Amino acid sequence: MPLFKSISVNSQTAVKIWRIEESYDDLLKPLDLKPNSKARVLSMKSEIHQRGFLSVRHLLREFGYTDQDLYYDDYGKPHLKDGNYISITHSFEFSGVIVSNQPVGIDIEKQRPKIGRIASKFIEYETDYLKPESPTYVRDLTVIWAIKESLYKLFATPGMLFKEHFLVIPFMLEDNETVAWIDYNSKKYRHKTAFIEFEDFTCAYVVPE
Template sequence: MSLYKSILVNPTTKVLIWKIEEPEQLLKEGIELTANCQERLAGMKSEIHRRGFLSVRQLLREAGYKTSDLYYDSSGKPHLMDGKQISITHSFSYSGMIISDATKVGIDIEKQRDKIAVIAHKFIDYEFGFLTANMIRELTVVWCIKESLYKVFATEGMSFKQHTKVIPFHIEQGHTPAWIIYKGKLQKYRASFFEFDGFTCAYSLEN
Protein backbone atom coordinates (compact mmCIF):
# COMPACT_ATOMS: atom_id res chain seq x y z
CA MET A 1 0.00 0.00 0.00
CA SER A 2 1.21 3.48 -0.85
CA LEU A 3 0.76 6.20 1.75
CA TYR A 4 2.91 8.79 -0.01
CA LYS A 5 3.02 11.57 2.56
CA SER A 6 1.70 12.43 6.01
CA ILE A 7 1.87 16.02 7.26
CA LEU A 8 1.08 17.09 10.80
CA VAL A 9 -0.16 20.63 10.12
CA ASN A 10 -0.72 21.33 13.82
CA PRO A 11 -1.58 19.21 16.87
CA THR A 12 -5.20 18.83 15.70
CA THR A 13 -4.88 18.78 11.89
CA LYS A 14 -3.31 16.21 9.56
CA VAL A 15 -2.87 15.88 5.79
CA LEU A 16 -2.55 12.43 4.15
CA ILE A 17 -1.54 11.82 0.51
CA TRP A 18 -1.91 8.48 -1.28
CA LYS A 19 0.00 7.48 -4.43
CA ILE A 20 -2.34 5.26 -6.42
CA GLU A 21 -0.17 2.45 -7.76
CA GLU A 22 -2.17 -0.63 -6.76
CA PRO A 23 -4.77 -2.53 -8.81
CA GLU A 24 -8.39 -2.31 -7.67
CA GLN A 25 -8.38 -5.65 -5.89
CA LEU A 26 -5.42 -4.69 -3.72
CA LEU A 27 -6.99 -1.33 -2.91
CA LYS A 28 -10.01 -3.17 -1.52
CA GLU A 29 -7.94 -5.04 1.04
CA GLY A 30 -8.43 -4.09 4.67
CA ILE A 31 -11.52 -1.95 4.09
CA GLU A 32 -15.21 -2.81 4.39
CA LEU A 33 -17.28 -1.01 1.78
CA THR A 34 -20.78 0.05 2.73
CA ALA A 35 -23.70 -0.82 0.43
CA ASN A 36 -23.71 2.77 -0.79
CA CYS A 37 -19.98 2.64 -1.55
CA GLN A 38 -20.40 -0.62 -3.45
CA GLU A 39 -23.21 0.91 -5.49
CA ARG A 40 -21.18 4.03 -6.28
CA LEU A 41 -18.13 1.95 -7.20
CA ALA A 42 -20.17 -0.28 -9.51
CA GLY A 43 -21.46 2.79 -11.32
CA MET A 44 -17.99 4.12 -12.16
CA LYS A 45 -16.94 3.24 -15.70
CA SER A 46 -13.42 4.67 -15.36
CA GLU A 47 -10.79 2.51 -13.68
CA ILE A 48 -8.94 5.68 -12.64
CA HIS A 49 -12.03 6.91 -10.81
CA ARG A 50 -12.63 3.55 -9.14
CA ARG A 51 -9.04 3.35 -7.90
CA GLY A 52 -9.23 6.95 -6.73
CA PHE A 53 -12.42 6.20 -4.84
CA LEU A 54 -10.85 3.18 -3.15
CA SER A 55 -7.62 5.04 -2.32
CA VAL A 56 -9.68 7.62 -0.41
CA ARG A 57 -11.14 4.77 1.67
CA GLN A 58 -7.59 3.57 2.33
CA LEU A 59 -6.72 7.08 3.54
CA LEU A 60 -9.68 6.90 5.91
CA ARG A 61 -8.29 3.65 7.23
CA GLU A 62 -4.87 5.28 7.71
CA ALA A 63 -6.58 8.01 9.72
CA GLY A 64 -8.28 5.44 11.96
CA TYR A 65 -11.74 5.52 10.39
CA LYS A 66 -14.05 2.97 8.80
CA THR A 67 -15.72 3.60 5.44
CA SER A 68 -19.05 3.90 7.27
CA ASP A 69 -17.66 6.84 9.29
CA LEU A 70 -17.77 9.04 6.17
CA TYR A 71 -20.95 10.53 4.73
CA TYR A 72 -21.88 13.32 2.31
CA ASP A 73 -24.52 16.03 2.67
CA SER A 74 -26.95 17.11 -0.06
CA SER A 75 -24.36 19.48 -1.58
CA GLY A 76 -21.74 16.74 -1.80
CA LYS A 77 -19.59 17.97 1.10
CA PRO A 78 -17.97 15.13 3.09
CA HIS A 79 -18.44 14.78 6.85
CA LEU A 80 -17.25 12.43 9.58
CA MET A 81 -19.61 10.83 12.07
CA ASP A 82 -17.51 12.06 15.01
CA GLY A 83 -17.92 15.69 13.95
CA LYS A 84 -14.31 16.32 12.90
CA GLN A 85 -13.73 18.42 9.80
CA ILE A 86 -12.66 16.63 6.60
CA SER A 87 -11.89 17.48 2.98
CA ILE A 88 -11.00 15.10 0.16
CA THR A 89 -9.31 15.41 -3.25
CA HIS A 90 -8.26 13.16 -6.12
CA SER A 91 -6.23 13.86 -9.27
CA PHE A 92 -4.91 11.18 -11.62
CA SER A 93 -2.47 9.05 -9.59
CA TYR A 94 -2.83 10.83 -6.24
CA SER A 95 -5.55 11.32 -3.66
CA GLY A 96 -5.47 13.42 -0.53
CA MET A 97 -7.33 14.12 2.67
CA ILE A 98 -7.17 16.68 5.45
CA ILE A 99 -8.78 16.09 8.85
CA SER A 100 -9.05 18.55 11.72
CA ASP A 101 -10.52 18.28 15.18
CA ALA A 102 -12.20 21.69 14.96
CA THR A 103 -10.91 24.02 12.24
CA LYS A 104 -12.77 24.17 8.92
CA VAL A 105 -10.46 22.81 6.21
CA GLY A 106 -10.22 22.25 2.46
CA ILE A 107 -7.69 20.47 0.23
CA ASP A 108 -7.01 20.10 -3.49
CA ILE A 109 -4.46 18.29 -5.67
CA GLU A 110 -3.97 19.17 -9.35
CA LYS A 111 -1.58 18.05 -12.05
CA GLN A 112 0.55 20.88 -13.43
CA ARG A 113 -0.51 21.30 -17.07
CA ASP A 114 -0.03 24.07 -19.62
CA LYS A 115 -3.74 24.23 -20.39
CA ILE A 116 -4.37 26.00 -17.07
CA ALA A 117 -3.10 29.19 -18.72
CA VAL A 118 -5.94 28.96 -21.26
CA ILE A 119 -8.64 28.98 -18.57
CA ALA A 120 -6.88 31.31 -16.11
CA HIS A 121 -9.18 34.24 -16.98
CA LYS A 122 -12.09 32.21 -15.64
CA PHE A 123 -10.78 31.90 -12.09
CA ILE A 124 -8.34 34.76 -11.42
CA ASP A 125 -8.46 38.53 -11.65
CA TYR A 126 -6.00 40.66 -9.71
CA GLU A 127 -3.72 37.61 -9.22
CA PHE A 128 -2.56 38.14 -12.82
CA GLY A 129 -0.55 41.04 -11.41
CA PHE A 130 1.93 38.90 -9.49
CA LEU A 131 2.50 36.02 -11.91
CA THR A 132 6.12 35.47 -12.99
CA ALA A 133 8.00 33.25 -15.45
CA ASN A 134 6.80 30.33 -13.27
CA MET A 135 3.26 31.06 -14.47
CA ILE A 136 2.03 27.46 -14.91
CA ARG A 137 3.23 26.45 -11.46
CA GLU A 138 1.85 29.64 -9.90
CA LEU A 139 -1.51 29.33 -11.64
CA THR A 140 -1.77 25.75 -10.40
CA VAL A 141 -1.08 26.92 -6.84
CA VAL A 142 -3.74 29.64 -7.18
CA TRP A 143 -6.27 27.16 -8.57
CA CYS A 144 -5.57 24.64 -5.81
CA ILE A 145 -5.91 27.28 -3.11
CA LYS A 146 -9.17 28.59 -4.56
CA GLU A 147 -10.53 25.06 -4.89
CA SER A 148 -9.60 24.37 -1.27
CA LEU A 149 -11.35 27.60 -0.21
CA TYR A 150 -14.46 26.54 -2.11
CA LYS A 151 -14.45 23.22 -0.25
CA VAL A 152 -14.14 25.01 3.10
CA PHE A 153 -16.86 27.55 2.37
CA ALA A 154 -19.16 25.15 0.46
CA THR A 155 -21.66 27.86 -0.49
CA GLU A 156 -23.70 27.67 -3.66
CA GLY A 157 -23.12 30.66 -5.91
CA MET A 158 -19.58 31.38 -4.73
CA SER A 159 -17.29 32.36 -7.61
CA PHE A 160 -13.55 31.66 -7.72
CA LYS A 161 -12.95 34.85 -9.68
CA GLN A 162 -15.29 37.20 -7.84
CA HIS A 163 -15.24 35.96 -4.26
CA THR A 164 -11.78 34.48 -3.60
CA LYS A 165 -8.44 36.28 -3.34
CA VAL A 166 -4.98 34.74 -3.03
CA ILE A 167 -2.42 37.10 -1.54
CA PRO A 168 0.84 37.42 -3.58
CA PHE A 169 3.36 34.65 -2.88
CA HIS A 170 6.55 33.04 -4.12
CA ILE A 171 6.60 29.31 -4.87
CA GLU A 172 9.39 28.82 -2.32
CA GLN A 173 7.24 30.20 0.52
CA GLY A 174 4.88 27.25 0.70
CA HIS A 175 2.12 29.31 2.30
CA THR A 176 0.13 32.50 1.86
CA PRO A 177 -3.00 34.17 3.24
CA ALA A 178 -6.19 33.84 1.21
CA TRP A 179 -9.58 35.48 1.52
CA ILE A 180 -13.20 34.84 0.74
CA ILE A 181 -15.24 38.03 0.30
CA TYR A 182 -18.89 37.06 0.01
CA LYS A 183 -22.01 39.17 0.50
CA GLY A 184 -20.05 41.94 2.17
CA LYS A 185 -18.26 39.67 4.66
CA LEU A 186 -14.53 38.90 4.71
CA GLN A 187 -13.24 35.52 5.95
CA LYS A 188 -9.47 34.98 6.16
CA TYR A 189 -7.66 31.66 5.68
CA ARG A 190 -4.13 30.35 5.88
CA ALA A 191 -3.28 28.43 2.72
CA SER A 192 -0.29 26.10 2.46
CA PHE A 193 1.00 24.41 -0.68
CA PHE A 194 3.72 22.06 -1.95
CA GLU A 195 4.75 20.41 -5.21
CA PHE A 196 5.62 16.80 -5.97
CA ASP A 197 6.03 14.64 -9.07
CA GLY A 198 4.48 17.27 -11.39
CA PHE A 199 1.52 17.88 -9.06
CA THR A 200 0.53 20.67 -6.67
CA CYS A 201 -1.33 20.26 -3.39
CA ALA A 202 -2.85 23.12 -1.42
CA TYR A 203 -4.83 23.08 1.79
CA SER A 204 -6.58 25.92 3.61
CA LEU A 205 -7.53 26.40 7.25
CA GLU A 206 -10.00 28.96 8.49
CA ASN A 207 -8.38 31.59 10.73
Template sequence: MPLYKTITTPNNSKVLIWKIEESYEELLQGIQLTDNCRTRVASMKSEIHQRGFLSVRHLLKKAGYKASDLFYNSSGKPHLKDGKHISITHSFTFAAIIVSDGVIGIDIEKQRDKIGVIAHKFIDYEFNYLSSDQVRELTVVWCVKESLYKAFATDGMSFKQHTKVIPFEIGEQETTGWIIYNDQLEKYEIKFLEFEGFTCAYAIKSEI
Protein backbone atom coordinates in the same frame (compact mmCIF):
# COMPACT_ATOMS: atom_id res chain seq x y z
CA MET B 1 0.15 0.28 0.55
CA PRO B 2 1.74 3.51 -0.64
CA LEU B 3 0.94 6.19 1.91
CA TYR B 4 3.02 8.86 0.21
CA LYS B 5 3.14 11.62 2.83
CA THR B 6 1.70 12.57 6.20
CA ILE B 7 1.65 16.18 7.40
CA THR B 8 0.56 17.19 10.89
CA THR B 9 -0.01 20.92 11.37
CA PRO B 10 0.38 22.90 14.63
CA ASN B 11 -3.42 23.38 14.89
CA ASN B 12 -4.09 19.64 15.02
CA SER B 13 -4.95 19.14 11.35
CA LYS B 14 -3.61 16.07 9.57
CA VAL B 15 -2.98 15.69 5.83
CA LEU B 16 -2.58 12.21 4.33
CA ILE B 17 -1.48 11.76 0.71
CA TRP B 18 -1.70 8.45 -1.18
CA LYS B 19 0.16 7.55 -4.37
CA ILE B 20 -2.20 5.37 -6.41
CA GLU B 21 -0.07 2.51 -7.68
CA GLU B 22 -2.35 -0.48 -7.02
CA SER B 23 -4.89 -1.97 -9.37
CA TYR B 24 -8.61 -1.65 -8.74
CA GLU B 25 -8.70 -5.23 -7.45
CA GLU B 26 -5.79 -4.64 -5.08
CA LEU B 27 -7.43 -1.51 -3.68
CA LEU B 28 -10.57 -3.47 -2.84
CA GLN B 29 -8.54 -5.47 -0.33
CA GLY B 30 -8.17 -4.42 3.30
CA ILE B 31 -11.13 -2.04 3.51
CA GLN B 32 -14.82 -2.47 4.26
CA LEU B 33 -17.10 -0.60 1.88
CA THR B 34 -20.68 0.35 2.64
CA ASP B 35 -23.39 -0.66 0.19
CA ASN B 36 -23.55 2.96 -0.95
CA CYS B 37 -19.78 2.99 -1.58
CA ARG B 38 -20.04 -0.19 -3.67
CA THR B 39 -22.85 1.31 -5.71
CA ARG B 40 -20.94 4.55 -6.27
CA VAL B 41 -17.68 2.95 -7.30
CA ALA B 42 -19.45 0.49 -9.61
CA SER B 43 -21.18 3.39 -11.38
CA MET B 44 -17.90 5.14 -12.21
CA LYS B 45 -16.95 4.75 -15.85
CA SER B 46 -13.26 5.60 -15.40
CA GLU B 47 -10.97 3.18 -13.61
CA ILE B 48 -8.73 6.03 -12.44
CA HIS B 49 -11.77 7.55 -10.68
CA GLN B 50 -12.58 4.17 -9.15
CA ARG B 51 -9.02 3.81 -7.90
CA GLY B 52 -9.06 7.38 -6.55
CA PHE B 53 -12.31 6.68 -4.70
CA LEU B 54 -10.90 3.49 -3.15
CA SER B 55 -7.61 5.20 -2.26
CA VAL B 56 -9.55 7.76 -0.24
CA ARG B 57 -11.14 4.91 1.73
CA HIS B 58 -7.65 3.57 2.48
CA LEU B 59 -6.66 7.06 3.66
CA LEU B 60 -9.70 7.11 5.94
CA LYS B 61 -8.51 3.82 7.42
CA LYS B 62 -5.03 5.28 7.97
CA ALA B 63 -6.67 8.19 9.79
CA GLY B 64 -8.58 5.79 12.04
CA TYR B 65 -11.96 5.83 10.30
CA LYS B 66 -14.19 3.37 8.46
CA ALA B 67 -15.97 4.11 5.19
CA SER B 68 -19.21 4.17 7.19
CA ASP B 69 -17.87 7.07 9.30
CA LEU B 70 -18.02 9.34 6.22
CA PHE B 71 -21.22 10.95 4.96
CA TYR B 72 -22.17 13.79 2.63
CA ASN B 73 -24.65 16.63 3.14
CA SER B 74 -27.18 17.80 0.54
CA SER B 75 -24.54 20.04 -1.08
CA GLY B 76 -22.11 17.14 -1.46
CA LYS B 77 -19.73 18.28 1.28
CA PRO B 78 -18.14 15.37 3.21
CA HIS B 79 -18.46 15.08 6.99
CA LEU B 80 -17.31 12.67 9.68
CA LYS B 81 -19.69 11.22 12.25
CA ASP B 82 -17.42 12.19 15.17
CA GLY B 83 -17.82 15.88 14.29
CA LYS B 84 -14.35 16.46 12.87
CA HIS B 85 -14.03 18.28 9.57
CA ILE B 86 -12.75 16.48 6.48
CA SER B 87 -11.91 17.44 2.91
CA ILE B 88 -11.09 15.02 0.08
CA THR B 89 -9.32 15.23 -3.28
CA HIS B 90 -7.83 13.01 -5.95
CA SER B 91 -6.18 13.68 -9.30
CA PHE B 92 -4.78 11.02 -11.62
CA THR B 93 -2.26 9.07 -9.50
CA PHE B 94 -2.63 10.89 -6.17
CA ALA B 95 -5.36 11.17 -3.54
CA ALA B 96 -5.44 13.08 -0.26
CA ILE B 97 -7.57 13.93 2.74
CA ILE B 98 -7.28 16.49 5.49
CA VAL B 99 -8.93 15.96 8.88
CA SER B 100 -9.22 18.77 11.41
CA ASP B 101 -11.10 20.20 14.38
CA GLY B 102 -11.69 23.35 12.29
CA VAL B 103 -12.94 24.30 8.83
CA ILE B 104 -10.60 23.08 6.09
CA GLY B 105 -10.29 22.30 2.38
CA ILE B 106 -7.75 20.47 0.21
CA ASP B 107 -7.03 20.01 -3.48
CA ILE B 108 -4.48 18.20 -5.67
CA GLU B 109 -3.99 19.01 -9.34
CA LYS B 110 -1.59 17.84 -12.02
CA GLN B 111 0.55 20.65 -13.42
CA ARG B 112 -0.45 21.04 -17.07
CA ASP B 113 0.13 23.75 -19.67
CA LYS B 114 -3.56 24.01 -20.51
CA ILE B 115 -4.24 25.76 -17.19
CA GLY B 116 -3.07 28.95 -18.90
CA VAL B 117 -5.95 28.69 -21.37
CA ILE B 118 -8.60 28.72 -18.62
CA ALA B 119 -6.83 31.10 -16.21
CA HIS B 120 -9.15 34.00 -17.09
CA LYS B 121 -12.06 31.97 -15.75
CA PHE B 122 -10.75 31.75 -12.18
CA ILE B 123 -8.19 34.56 -11.81
CA ASP B 124 -8.67 38.31 -11.52
CA TYR B 125 -6.60 40.09 -8.86
CA GLU B 126 -3.91 37.37 -8.97
CA PHE B 127 -2.85 38.30 -12.52
CA ASN B 128 -1.12 41.32 -10.96
CA TYR B 129 1.66 39.26 -9.40
CA LEU B 130 2.17 36.19 -11.62
CA SER B 131 5.73 35.70 -12.87
CA SER B 132 7.06 33.88 -15.93
CA ASP B 133 6.66 30.47 -14.26
CA GLN B 134 2.93 30.61 -14.74
CA VAL B 135 2.02 26.92 -15.00
CA ARG B 136 3.28 26.22 -11.48
CA GLU B 137 1.89 29.46 -10.06
CA LEU B 138 -1.50 29.09 -11.75
CA THR B 139 -1.75 25.54 -10.45
CA VAL B 140 -1.09 26.78 -6.92
CA VAL B 141 -3.75 29.48 -7.31
CA TRP B 142 -6.25 26.95 -8.67
CA CYS B 143 -5.56 24.51 -5.82
CA VAL B 144 -5.90 27.26 -3.23
CA LYS B 145 -9.18 28.49 -4.69
CA GLU B 146 -10.55 24.95 -4.94
CA SER B 147 -9.57 24.39 -1.30
CA LEU B 148 -11.33 27.61 -0.29
CA TYR B 149 -14.41 26.57 -2.26
CA LYS B 150 -14.52 23.20 -0.51
CA ALA B 151 -14.08 24.83 2.90
CA PHE B 152 -16.80 27.44 2.37
CA ALA B 153 -19.16 25.13 0.43
CA THR B 154 -21.78 27.73 -0.45
CA ASP B 155 -23.94 27.65 -3.58
CA GLY B 156 -23.29 30.59 -5.89
CA MET B 157 -19.68 31.07 -4.83
CA SER B 158 -17.35 32.07 -7.69
CA PHE B 159 -13.61 31.36 -7.79
CA LYS B 160 -13.00 34.59 -9.72
CA GLN B 161 -15.30 36.94 -7.84
CA HIS B 162 -15.31 35.64 -4.27
CA THR B 163 -11.80 34.31 -3.56
CA LYS B 164 -8.45 36.07 -3.34
CA VAL B 165 -4.97 34.53 -3.04
CA ILE B 166 -2.35 36.83 -1.52
CA PRO B 167 0.98 37.08 -3.44
CA PHE B 168 3.34 34.18 -2.74
CA GLU B 169 6.69 32.69 -3.73
CA ILE B 170 6.73 29.07 -4.87
CA GLY B 171 9.64 28.30 -2.54
CA GLU B 172 7.84 29.63 0.54
CA GLN B 173 5.03 27.07 0.19
CA GLU B 174 2.52 29.22 2.05
CA THR B 175 0.20 32.15 1.55
CA THR B 176 -3.12 33.54 2.74
CA GLY B 177 -6.52 33.06 1.14
CA TRP B 178 -9.61 35.21 1.52
CA ILE B 179 -13.27 34.56 0.83
CA ILE B 180 -15.37 37.67 0.25
CA TYR B 181 -18.96 36.58 -0.29
CA ASN B 182 -21.91 38.96 0.18
CA ASP B 183 -21.51 40.17 3.79
CA GLN B 184 -19.13 37.36 4.79
CA LEU B 185 -15.36 37.74 5.08
CA GLU B 186 -13.20 34.72 5.95
CA LYS B 187 -9.44 34.33 6.20
CA TYR B 188 -7.55 31.06 5.62
CA GLU B 189 -4.00 29.96 6.28
CA ILE B 190 -2.73 28.25 3.13
CA LYS B 191 0.04 25.68 2.79
CA PHE B 192 1.05 24.10 -0.50
CA LEU B 193 3.61 21.62 -1.81
CA GLU B 194 4.74 20.17 -5.13
CA PHE B 195 5.72 16.59 -5.95
CA GLU B 196 6.13 14.52 -9.11
CA GLY B 197 4.49 17.13 -11.35
CA PHE B 198 1.53 17.70 -8.99
CA THR B 199 0.52 20.53 -6.66
CA CYS B 200 -1.37 20.11 -3.40
CA ALA B 201 -2.79 23.00 -1.36
CA TYR B 202 -4.80 22.99 1.83
CA ALA B 203 -6.70 25.80 3.51
CA ILE B 204 -7.30 26.12 7.26
CA LYS B 205 -9.70 28.77 8.50
CA SER B 206 -8.12 31.31 10.84
CA GLU B 207 -9.33 34.20 12.95
CA ILE B 208 -9.47 37.66 11.39
Protein backbone atom coordinates in the same frame (compact mmCIF):
# COMPACT_ATOMS: atom_id res chain seq x y z
CA MET C 1 0.82 0.34 1.16
CA PRO C 2 1.95 3.52 -0.59
CA LEU C 3 1.21 6.27 1.90
CA PHE C 4 3.17 8.95 0.09
CA LYS C 5 3.28 11.76 2.62
CA SER C 6 1.97 12.77 6.05
CA ILE C 7 1.89 16.40 7.16
CA SER C 8 1.15 17.63 10.66
CA VAL C 9 -0.44 21.05 10.10
CA ASN C 10 -1.04 21.66 13.81
CA SER C 11 -1.91 19.61 16.87
CA GLN C 12 -5.47 19.03 15.62
CA THR C 13 -4.99 18.96 11.84
CA ALA C 14 -3.22 16.48 9.58
CA VAL C 15 -2.85 15.83 5.85
CA LYS C 16 -2.16 12.43 4.30
CA ILE C 17 -1.40 11.79 0.63
CA TRP C 18 -1.60 8.41 -1.12
CA ARG C 19 0.19 7.35 -4.28
CA ILE C 20 -2.29 5.17 -6.15
CA GLU C 21 -0.24 2.23 -7.41
CA GLU C 22 -2.47 -0.74 -6.57
CA SER C 23 -4.96 -2.36 -8.87
CA TYR C 24 -8.69 -1.89 -8.34
CA ASP C 25 -8.98 -5.41 -6.88
CA ASP C 26 -6.07 -4.93 -4.49
CA LEU C 27 -7.51 -1.65 -3.24
CA LEU C 28 -10.99 -3.10 -2.81
CA LYS C 29 -10.02 -6.35 -1.08
CA PRO C 30 -9.27 -5.10 2.47
CA LEU C 31 -12.11 -2.55 2.58
CA ASP C 32 -15.53 -2.89 4.17
CA LEU C 33 -17.67 -0.54 2.11
CA LYS C 34 -21.21 0.59 2.84
CA PRO C 35 -23.78 -0.56 0.25
CA ASN C 36 -24.12 2.94 -1.20
CA SER C 37 -20.33 3.23 -1.47
CA LYS C 38 -20.18 -0.07 -3.33
CA ALA C 39 -22.89 1.13 -5.68
CA ARG C 40 -21.12 4.42 -6.21
CA VAL C 41 -17.74 2.91 -7.07
CA LEU C 42 -19.33 0.36 -9.41
CA SER C 43 -21.17 3.15 -11.24
CA MET C 44 -17.92 4.96 -12.07
CA LYS C 45 -16.98 4.49 -15.73
CA SER C 46 -13.27 5.21 -15.28
CA GLU C 47 -11.01 2.83 -13.37
CA ILE C 48 -8.78 5.74 -12.36
CA HIS C 49 -11.77 7.30 -10.59
CA GLN C 50 -12.64 4.00 -8.98
CA ARG C 51 -9.09 3.60 -7.69
CA GLY C 52 -9.08 7.21 -6.48
CA PHE C 53 -12.31 6.60 -4.56
CA LEU C 54 -10.92 3.44 -2.98
CA SER C 55 -7.56 5.00 -2.13
CA VAL C 56 -9.39 7.66 -0.13
CA ARG C 57 -10.90 4.87 1.97
CA HIS C 58 -7.38 3.62 2.65
CA LEU C 59 -6.43 7.12 3.77
CA LEU C 60 -9.42 7.08 6.12
CA ARG C 61 -7.94 3.94 7.68
CA GLU C 62 -4.66 5.80 8.19
CA PHE C 63 -6.63 8.30 10.27
CA GLY C 64 -8.36 5.53 12.22
CA TYR C 65 -11.69 5.79 10.37
CA THR C 66 -13.64 3.44 8.11
CA ASP C 67 -16.03 4.02 5.24
CA GLN C 68 -18.86 3.75 7.76
CA ASP C 69 -17.59 6.89 9.52
CA LEU C 70 -17.93 9.02 6.37
CA TYR C 71 -21.10 10.53 4.90
CA TYR C 72 -21.99 13.26 2.40
CA ASP C 73 -24.50 16.10 2.67
CA ASP C 74 -26.88 17.31 -0.05
CA TYR C 75 -24.11 19.47 -1.55
CA GLY C 76 -21.74 16.50 -1.84
CA LYS C 77 -19.54 17.71 1.00
CA PRO C 78 -18.00 14.91 3.10
CA HIS C 79 -18.46 14.74 6.87
CA LEU C 80 -17.25 12.52 9.69
CA LYS C 81 -19.70 11.12 12.22
CA ASP C 82 -17.50 12.06 15.19
CA GLY C 83 -17.79 15.78 14.36
CA ASN C 84 -14.28 16.28 13.00
CA TYR C 85 -13.98 18.06 9.66
CA ILE C 86 -12.69 16.37 6.53
CA SER C 87 -11.86 17.30 2.96
CA ILE C 88 -10.97 14.89 0.15
CA THR C 89 -9.22 15.10 -3.20
CA HIS C 90 -7.78 12.84 -5.88
CA SER C 91 -6.06 13.55 -9.18
CA PHE C 92 -4.60 10.91 -11.47
CA GLU C 93 -2.21 8.82 -9.34
CA PHE C 94 -2.52 10.78 -6.09
CA SER C 95 -5.24 11.23 -3.50
CA GLY C 96 -5.30 13.29 -0.32
CA VAL C 97 -7.32 13.76 2.85
CA ILE C 98 -7.18 16.46 5.51
CA VAL C 99 -8.85 15.98 8.91
CA SER C 100 -9.20 18.67 11.59
CA ASN C 101 -11.30 19.94 14.46
CA GLN C 102 -12.12 23.02 12.34
CA PRO C 103 -13.37 23.49 8.76
CA VAL C 104 -10.69 22.65 6.17
CA GLY C 105 -10.23 22.13 2.45
CA ILE C 106 -7.70 20.29 0.28
CA ASP C 107 -7.02 19.89 -3.43
CA ILE C 108 -4.44 18.13 -5.60
CA GLU C 109 -3.91 19.23 -9.20
CA LYS C 110 -1.60 18.07 -11.97
CA GLN C 111 0.53 20.90 -13.34
CA ARG C 112 -0.48 21.21 -17.00
CA PRO C 113 0.17 24.04 -19.50
CA LYS C 114 -3.47 24.11 -20.55
CA ILE C 115 -4.33 25.85 -17.28
CA GLY C 116 -3.07 29.03 -18.90
CA ARG C 117 -5.91 28.88 -21.42
CA ILE C 118 -8.55 29.02 -18.69
CA ALA C 119 -6.77 31.43 -16.34
CA SER C 120 -9.18 34.27 -17.13
CA LYS C 121 -12.02 32.17 -15.75
CA PHE C 122 -10.62 31.91 -12.22
CA ILE C 123 -8.20 34.82 -11.63
CA GLU C 124 -8.75 38.56 -11.48
CA TYR C 125 -7.01 40.14 -8.50
CA GLU C 126 -4.08 37.76 -9.08
CA THR C 127 -3.38 39.20 -12.56
CA ASP C 128 -1.73 42.15 -10.79
CA TYR C 129 1.20 39.99 -9.72
CA LEU C 130 1.24 37.02 -12.10
CA LYS C 131 3.57 37.14 -15.11
CA PRO C 132 2.54 34.98 -18.08
CA GLU C 133 6.10 35.08 -19.41
CA SER C 134 7.49 33.64 -16.17
CA PRO C 135 8.89 30.08 -16.34
CA THR C 136 6.85 29.31 -13.21
CA TYR C 137 3.55 30.64 -14.61
CA VAL C 138 1.90 27.21 -14.89
CA ARG C 139 3.01 26.26 -11.40
CA ASP C 140 1.79 29.61 -10.01
CA LEU C 141 -1.60 29.22 -11.65
CA THR C 142 -1.88 25.65 -10.36
CA VAL C 143 -1.21 26.84 -6.80
CA ILE C 144 -3.94 29.48 -7.13
CA TRP C 145 -6.44 27.03 -8.60
CA ALA C 146 -5.72 24.43 -5.90
CA ILE C 147 -6.09 27.04 -3.14
CA LYS C 148 -9.38 28.32 -4.55
CA GLU C 149 -10.68 24.79 -5.01
CA SER C 150 -9.76 24.08 -1.37
CA LEU C 151 -11.63 27.20 -0.25
CA TYR C 152 -14.67 26.19 -2.26
CA LYS C 153 -14.65 22.74 -0.66
CA LEU C 154 -14.38 24.30 2.78
CA PHE C 155 -17.41 26.56 2.29
CA ALA C 156 -19.46 24.40 -0.13
CA THR C 157 -21.76 27.36 -0.71
CA PRO C 158 -23.70 27.63 -3.99
CA GLY C 159 -23.07 30.93 -5.76
CA MET C 160 -19.41 31.31 -4.81
CA LEU C 161 -17.17 32.03 -7.80
CA PHE C 162 -13.41 31.51 -7.94
CA LYS C 163 -12.82 34.72 -9.89
CA GLU C 164 -15.08 37.06 -7.95
CA HIS C 165 -15.06 35.84 -4.37
CA PHE C 166 -11.65 34.22 -3.73
CA LEU C 167 -8.39 36.18 -3.52
CA VAL C 168 -4.91 34.67 -3.19
CA ILE C 169 -2.27 37.00 -1.79
CA PRO C 170 1.08 37.15 -3.69
CA PHE C 171 3.39 34.27 -2.83
CA MET C 172 6.75 32.73 -3.60
CA LEU C 173 6.78 29.07 -4.58
CA GLU C 174 9.67 28.36 -2.23
CA ASP C 175 7.67 29.69 0.75
CA ASN C 176 5.00 26.97 0.38
CA GLU C 177 2.42 29.17 2.07
CA THR C 178 0.35 32.30 1.62
CA VAL C 179 -2.94 33.86 2.73
CA ALA C 180 -6.26 33.72 0.92
CA TRP C 181 -9.39 35.77 1.42
CA ILE C 182 -13.03 35.04 0.72
CA ASP C 183 -15.11 38.16 0.04
CA TYR C 184 -18.71 37.03 -0.12
CA ASN C 185 -22.07 38.57 0.81
CA SER C 186 -20.36 41.63 2.33
CA LYS C 187 -18.27 39.46 4.66
CA LYS C 188 -14.55 38.75 4.52
CA TYR C 189 -12.86 35.57 5.72
CA ARG C 190 -9.10 35.14 6.04
CA HIS C 191 -7.54 31.71 5.64
CA LYS C 192 -4.07 30.32 6.13
CA THR C 193 -3.02 28.32 3.12
CA ALA C 194 -0.13 25.99 2.43
CA PHE C 195 0.97 24.14 -0.68
CA ILE C 196 3.53 21.56 -1.70
CA GLU C 197 4.74 20.40 -5.10
CA PHE C 198 5.77 16.86 -6.01
CA GLU C 199 6.23 15.00 -9.30
CA ASP C 200 4.48 17.72 -11.37
CA PHE C 201 1.56 17.89 -8.95
CA THR C 202 0.47 20.62 -6.55
CA CYS C 203 -1.38 20.00 -3.28
CA ALA C 204 -2.90 22.94 -1.40
CA TYR C 205 -4.84 23.01 1.82
CA VAL C 206 -6.58 25.75 3.81
CA VAL C 207 -7.56 26.29 7.43
CA PRO C 208 -9.33 29.29 9.00
CA GLU C 209 -7.26 31.85 10.91
